[in-house]
Amino acid sequence: MIERKATVASRVGLHARPAAIFAEAAGELPVEVTIALEGSPADEAMDASSILSLMSLGAEHGDVVVLRSEDDGADEALDSLVRILETDHDA
């Protein structure tokens, strides 16, 4: 399993448009990715391609989230998602 950390850059947090952009990108990846708030148990991680899961996660601007994938070859995929999280989509 590999993981990446990212800080949510969008001012409204990870909902609305930023969540839609992120979920869509995660859904297009060939690997399954989960997302959780930093410090929460790994088994509470949620499907990163679900906009409803992302909304219920309630990640605010500045929160750190952890992305995980069981696929060890998913480095590039996770990096692409980190870039999306660290961009302010409301700007």
Added chain:
Amino acid sequence: MNTFTGVGVSPGRVIGPVRQMPRPVAEPPAGEKWSSTTVDEETARLKAAAKSVQAELRKRGDSATGDARAVLEATAMMAADPMLLKSSNTLIVAGISAERAVWEAGAQVADMLRGLGGYMAERTQDVLDVRSRIVAELRGLPAPGIPAADRPFVLAAEDLAPADTATLDPEVVLALITSSGGPQSHTAILARALGLPAVVAARGVDEIKDGTEVFVDGAAGTVLTGPGDVERTASAIWAEQARSLGAYNGTCTTSDGHRVPLLANVGGGSDARKAAEAGAEGVGLLRTEFCFLDRDTEPTVAEQSAAYREVFDAFPHGKVVVRTLDAGADKPLPFLTDATEPNPALGVRGYRTELVTPGVVDRQLKAIAEASDGATTDIWVMAPMISTAEEARRFAESCAAAGLQTPGVMVEVPSAALTARTILQRVDFVSIGTNDLTQYVMAADRQLGPLAALNDPWQPAVLQLIRSTVAGAGAARSEAGPDGADAGRKSVGVCGEAAADPALAVVLVGLGVDSLSMSSRALAAVAAVIGSVSTAEARELAERALAAPTALEARAAVRAGLPILETLGL
């Protein structure tokens, strides 16, 4: 040829094909089982339906712009959301039908979002909308909501809800016809705001087949199937007149030169700018609660001040009447209203919220005062739902403490109309809200279709109360002497939908009402009709209306004296 008769609530004559508003999607029965041959077949059915709803929403998103597009895109993603499908599939595996499974899974998600509060809670409706769409798709029924269509149509429904109105595009909807609802229903208010012809409470129109061509006469209150040459000519004449009536030059006078200021009812800055473009002399009713609907916390003084300033800036040389928050009944604000009241219309609403949530009014007055700093607008402030002179006195004191010069109150409760003299000893002006005044004096809920005939501002009791208010203002004015009557103060305005009915507007002028406030769309028609009569003729028509024993006879008597209405098709 079939004729359906209802109540005309917004004038205009048009011909077009009917499209029925689909009925709300009914809840699939609890415990409903699937009848597919295998679990996989049932989960595949759900997936196909979800994908198809998603594709439809995407398509609509592609043709939308701005916020509407963002909302549709996010909603499209919810439709085939992995979490929603996974929870549904768990239920399908247990034998539950796809329809019931997605219904329950959607409810769970909605509850969770509601629990998160704030922005997430506001998305609850989107999830429930997606759920209904998927169920409709599974059942092979049309999707809920206003139908999408390539060519303009007449929208028929039982009644429209405020939520439907957000998606109503006046470019494709020609007219509104409903089997329920009254003259003050949301359908009626929306139709007047958009300038669409509308007939409400016309029984049977929700049964007309899709595609049937109908003639709608929003002044006469009739809907006709299979229109002929007479109706085609009438609708062509209306189209021509609507174009020429479109312009209002910004000044309304009777034929003998008596000025009647025409103001606009607005809900915020963008409305106010439109009203200014349409020629309104100012704002007769700023519905401040419309700046803050969907908020679950009280807006800060700075936020409020910025919202009000936008409105003031639209009328640098005009008047703006700011109404303090009118929460309650059909316009709940979570931070002010108690949703569990048994009789919300008779409950803690309008100025009465000060009894249970003191301080909100003072903070709002502070925000208005801050917004007025440096503005050249003539700013008046009024409180809604005032019943006594004592409440008027308390409000005037609060205004004075905030440094606001011109306090007033709404006349919506019959007691205020009957005691206008003592109320106007304490405040500078009153504004009659005819919608609520009618519902209260007739004891008839304004949302109820069967009571539409009672909910008519032409009712003799309503006209008597307006006369009583004007008489009270006259008495207060002469008591106040030359100083107190300064700049036309102790004045009486009307800001209800009645002011937008050109015939009734003439009666109001005849009764001695000083100014009229309405949706911007109605300005041109009202000015044209008022301009066709002298002050003496308006008084004579008002007497005819007051003498009539019924609302129908009052309307007929006045309309008979205003031949211009027929000429203009109003």
